[in-house]
Amino acid sequence: MMARPAAGVRSKTLIITLPGSPKGAKENLLAVLKLLPHACLQAAGGNSRTLHAGGVEKLEKEAGLDSAAKSQHHHHDHGHSHGHHGHTVPKAHTNPGDSLISNDPRAGPTQRYRESPYPMLSVEEAVKLVIDYTPAPTPVQVPVNGSLVGHVLAEDVQAKEAVPAYRASIVDGYALNLHDIVEEGGIKKDPRKFLVASVSHASPSEAPAVQSGEVARITTGAPLPPSAVAVVMVEDTTITKASPDGQEEQEIEILTNDIKPCENVREIGSDIKAGETILRKGEQITAVGGELGLLASIGKPHVSVYKKPIIGVLSTGDEIIKHNRPGPLRPGEVRDCNRPTILAAVESWGFETTDLGIAADTPGALEETLRAAMRRVDFVITTGGVSMGELDLLKPTVERALGGTIHFGRVAMKPGKPTTFATVPFKRTEGGARETRLIFSLPGNPASAVTTLHLFVLPSLQLTSGLPRAEVGLPKVLVILNEELKCDARRVEFHRARVSMGKDGRLHAVSTGGQRSSRVGSFRGSNCLVRLPARKEVVGRGDEVEGYMMGVIGGL
Amino acid sequence: MMARPAAGVRSKTLIITLPGSPKGAKENLLAVLKLLPHACLQAAGGNSRTLHAGGVEKLEKEAGLDSAAKSQHHHHDHGHSHGHHGHTVPKAHTNPGDSLISNDPRAGPTQRYRESPYPMLSVEEAVKLVIDYTPAPTPVQVPVNGSLVGHVLAEDVQAKEAVPAYRASIVDGYALNLHDIVEEGGIKKDPRKFLVASVSHASPSEAPAVQSGEVARITTGAPLPPSAVAVVMVEDTTITKASPDGQEEQEIEILTNDIKPCENVREIGSDIKAGETILRKGEQITAVGGELGLLASIGKPHVSVYKKPIIGVLSTGDEIIKHNRPGPLRPGEVRDCNRPTILAAVESWGFETTDLGIAADTPGALEETLRAAMRRVDFVITTGGVSMGELDLLKPTVERALGGTIHFGRVAMKPGKPTTFATVPFKRTEGGARETRLIFSLPGNPASAVTTLHLFVLPSLQLTSGLPRAEVGLPKVLVILNEELKCDARRVEFHRARVSMGKDGRLHAVSTGGQRSSRVGSFRGSNCLVRLPARKEVVGRGDEVEGYMMGVIGGL
Secondary structure (H helix, E strand, O other): OOOOOEEEEEOOEEEEOOOOOHHHHHHHHHHHHOOHHHHHHHHOOOOHHHHOOOHHHHHHHHOOOOHHHHHHHHHOOOOOOOOOOOOOOOOOOOOOOOOOOOOOOOOOHHHOOOOOOOOEEOHHHHHHHHHHHOOOOOEEEEEOOHHHOOOEEOOOEEOOOOEOOOOEEOOOEEEEEHHHEOOOOOEOOOOOEEEEEEEEOOOOOOOOOOOOOEEEEEOOOOEOOOOEEEEEEHHHEEEEEEOOOOOOEEEEEEOOOOOOOOOOEEOOOOOEOOOOEEEOOOOEOOOOOHHHHHHHHOOOOEEEEEOOOEEEEEEEOOOEEOOOOOOOOOOOOEEOOHHHHHHHHHHHOOOEEEEEEEEOOOHHHHHHHHHHHHHHOOEEEEEOOOOOOOOOOHHHHHHHHOOOEEEEOEEOEEOOOOOEEEEEEEEOOOOOOEEEEEEEEEOOOHHHHHHHHHHHHHHHHHHHOOOOHHHOOOOEEEEEEOOOEOOOOOOEEEEEEEEEEOOOOEEEEEEOOOOOOOOHHHHOOOOEEEEEOOOOOOEOOOOEEEEEEOOOOEOO | OOOOOEEEEEOOEEEEOOOOOHHHHHHHHHHHHOOHHHHHHHHOOOOHHHHOOOHHHHHHHHOOOOHHHHHHHHHOOOOOOOOOOOOOOOOOOOOOOOOOOOOOOOOOHHHOOOOOOOOEEOHHHHHHHHHHOOOOOOEEEEEOOHHHOOOEEOOOEEOOOOEOOOOEEOOOEEEEEHHHEOOOOOEOOOOOEEEEEEEEOOOOOOOOOOOOOEEEEEOOOOEOOOOEEEEEEHHHEEEEEEOOOOOOEEEEEEOOOOOOOOOOEEOOOOOEOOOOEEEOOOOEOOOOOHHHHHHHHOOOOEEEEEOOOEEEEEEEOOOEEOOOOOOOOOOOOEEOOHHHHHHHHHHHOOOEEEEEEEEOOOHHHHHHHHHHHHHHOOEEEEEOOOOOOOOOOHHHHHHHHOOOEEEEOEEOEEOOOOOEEEEEEEEOOOOOOEEEEEEEEEOOOHHHHHHHHHHHHHHHHHHHOOOOHHHOOOOEEEEEEOOOEOOOOOOEEEEEEEEEEOOOOEEEEEEOOOOOOOOHHHHOOOOEEEEEOOOOOOEOOOOEEEEEEOOOOEOO
C-alpha cells in the first residue's frame, strides 16, 4: 500500500510523492496515513523481516485497514463521489485509470485493475531507472589468474618490476663488444672474424664479459654478457673454425656490415618500466589476453577488482514444466525454455548463476521462493507472471509481501511490454546491513524474455560489476537492412537479426523471420537486435537503422 | 630423419617426396634407405611406442647410421663434393641452405642449421595446412542444457511436439464463441454484454465449452475452452455486474467493436510444427539463446553434437618462472605470462583446458612432458623454444623423439614468424586406435603467442568441433584506420587495435601503440588484429584495411 505514493527511501528518510491535484493529494495522503508509523520504522532501519512477519494483512489490520473488506464495501459505491476517510483505499472501479484498485491477489477480478496501473515508459527511461537503482560496485582482492577474465579493475595497477628485467637478446646469435662496432653501423674488423669466447643461455646465469675481438654465443631471451652492446643474428654468420672435437665453434665470421649498438637488444624496462601504470581502474580484464598478460608479466600476485553479483533465475507459472520432463504434454502444459536459455546467456556473460526452478502460481509459493532466493543471490530474474491475469502474482508479491518497489512495470517496446523491474530491501541477518536485491521480472514469452534480458539485465549486471556507465549494455552499431521490415505504429521494435560485414565495409542485417514474442526461433542464428522505430511506415531495404550486438559479428 | 623427405602417411602407405634434381633425389633416397623398413613397420600400424622405445639413436644404429658421429666425420669435408654413400647425412655446412644438417639437440653448434630449414609460408598457406591436418569432428550424445553452448549440432533436429501444443490465449481477457463474432470483425450483440460463465487458467485443466452469449475468463497462455475462437483483452472490457459477494464478475461489456476470429489466439504449432526441422547439422548452439531455447521448447532430452577437444597449454624454457612466484627476479628470469593468458583465451572460446606447466630446456624433459600431455589432451599448445638457438628443442623433439611431422616451422608474418605446427601419431594403449595429436608451438614472445593463438589455433579447434570450414577463424571485417600505420616491407603485420563503430556506420581502428612482439601491452584493450600488407609504404589515415575481430566490438 505504501509502494505507490512512496517515491523511495534515502538514508533514513521516507520520501512520499503525492499527486499535484488537491483532491488526489488528499486522497493519497489519507490512504497512507495510518501506515506511516510502520513505514517510518522501516525507513529508520527496522528489520523488515520481523516487521513484516504477519504479512501485509496483519499490517493493514493494525493500521485499521482491511483491503479486501473495504474494497468490497466500496465496490457498490462506484460512480459515487469518493470519501475522504482514512480507510477509503483500495477502491474498486470499473472505469480504469481513475483511481487505485487493490493488487491483493486474493481479491476477485472485480477489485483488480482492468488496465495496467503502471505507466508505460520508453526503453530509455526504463534503462535509466535500472541504472539508477543498480547497487554501486564493491571492490575485492583476488589472485591473478584466468578467473579474472570479465572482472573490472578497482585500482590503478603500477608495475613493481621492469619488463624485461635485464638486457636481453631478441635473437639467437652472437653478442658483440662496443669497441667492435662503429657508430654509423657495421663491424670495425676486416676480415670480420671473431673468437667465440663464451655462451649465454636464456636462463639464470652470470656470464663473463665479452672482450673486444670476441663474441659470446647467445640465445633468444638470454641476458647480454657484461660489456656486450649488440647481437648479430646467427643467420648473418658462418663458422670459420671449429673446436678440435668438431662440436663447438671456435671462430665465426660476421657476414653483415650493418650492425648498430643496441641492435637486437631489448633494454631493461623497454616493454614496461618499473613504476609505470600499466592498467587503470575501470578497465575490464578481457579474454583476449592483454590485461591478464600485463598483470602476469609483472608478477602481481593479487589485484583489486569489483565483485561480480550472483544471479538467480526463476520461472513462474502452474503451466510450466521442466523442459526435459519425459512424456508427452498434458493440455495446457508448456515446457520451460526460458530458464535454461537465461542461465546460459548470463553464464556466457561471465556471471555465476543459481537455478531457482519453477514457482507455482500461488502467492505464498512465490513469496517463499523469492525470500529464499534473496538469501542466496544478488539479482533475481523471473519470467512469466507479469501480465494482467489473476495468476500474475509477481508485481503484487514484490510490492505487498516483500516490501519492494516496482520502478517500472510496462515498457513501450515490442516484444517485452510487461517487463518489470523492482528493488527489494533485504537484510541477511537480524540487525545486519541493509542490502538491496534487484528483481527483473521478464515476460514469459521466450523471445520477450531473451530480448529484455539483453536490454535491461545486462547493463545492470555490468554496472554493479564496475564497468563504467558509458560502457554498459550491448554495443550499439549502425546496420543496413537487407530487406524491408514492417514497423509497429506505437512501439519501438527490437527485431531479431543476423548481422555480418559486407563487401562495402558496412554491417548488414538479415531478419531471422517471424517475430512473434512466443517464437524463440526468432533468436536462432541471431546476433543482433535491430531497433525499428515506432511508426506506420516500413523501414526500407538499404536503410540504416540502429542495432545492438548480442553475439559475434558475421565475418566477410 | 624420415621426417623431411617423407610427405606423410595415408592409410598404411608411406609417401616419400624427393627433390626434383637427380643429384638431390639420389642423396635423399640414400639417406632414408636404411630406415625404410622401420618406417614401413610404423606406417603399417606397428606400435610406435614400442618401436621407438630406444629412441632415434637406437633406430639409427640399427640402420647402420650414427648421426652425431657421421656429421662430425663429414664436418671437415665441407666444401668438398658430397658423397653418395648411404650414410652421408646429416652433413655440416657453413653455407646455409645448401643441404640437410642434423637437428639432434645433442649435436654442437657446428652441426646445427645457421638458418631455419623450414620454408617460409604465407599465413594463408599455413592456415590451410592447419585446416588440412585438423582431425574430423566426432559426434557425441549430450543432454540438452546450458553446457551445450558453443557446441555444433551433429544432426538435423526435428520437433516431436508442436509449440504451442494447444490453442492458447496470448492475452488476459475473455474467450468468445464463434457465433458472437461477425466475419468482418466486431461483436454481433448490442449492447455487447456477456455472461461470464467459466474461468480458464494457464494450467493443465479441461474447461467447459463457451456457449453463445457467454464468455470464459482466460489468462495469458491458458488453453482456449472448447468452441471458443477468439479472446478479447481485459483492457477492452468493463464489469457490468458482479457476483452477490462482490468478488467475481457476472457480466462484462465489451468496449471494442473490432474482434475477428482467431484474434489473440496462438494456434497449435504456429510457433513450431510437429515434425518440422528446427535446427540443422553444423549449426552452433550460441549463448544468445535461440538454439538452446528451441531444443528446450520441444522437450528434446538429448542431442547429437560434436565433441570438443581438450587443450593442454605448456610453457618452455629454463628462464621461465611461474608468473606469481614470490620475490624479485634473478638475472635472466622471465615471468610466464603466456600460460595464464592462453588458458584464459581458450577457455573463453568454450574449451576445456589442462595446465601443463613449464618444461625445462632439456630434450628429455620436453619429450616426457609432451608424451604425458598427449595421454590427457587432444591439442598441445606450447610457447617458446621455436627459435634457432641450441635450447630451442621443440622442433627436434617433435620430429626426432615423438615421430611427429612438422607441417610448418616459419610463417611470413609479424609477429609470429617462428610459429610451428605439427601432428604426432599417438596410441592411447598398445594395439589401440591410431590417433593424432596436434601440437601448436607458438613463439615465446607474448604478443606473438597471442596473435598466432588466434590466427592458427582457433580455426583448428573450431573445425574439429564441427563448425563448417567456411565459418572457422576470427570474423574478418573491413575497418578504417584512424591513424597512419607503418608497414613491414617483407612480412604481413597483424597490428593490435581497438575497433569500434563510427557515426558514419563504418568500423574504425585505433592502434594500441608499440607493437614489439615482446610487448603484451599491445593487446591491452585490443579487440582486433588489423592486417597491414607487406610493403614499403605506410597505410594512411582513413584507408580501409582488413581486420580480424578477437573480442567484442566497441559500440557507437
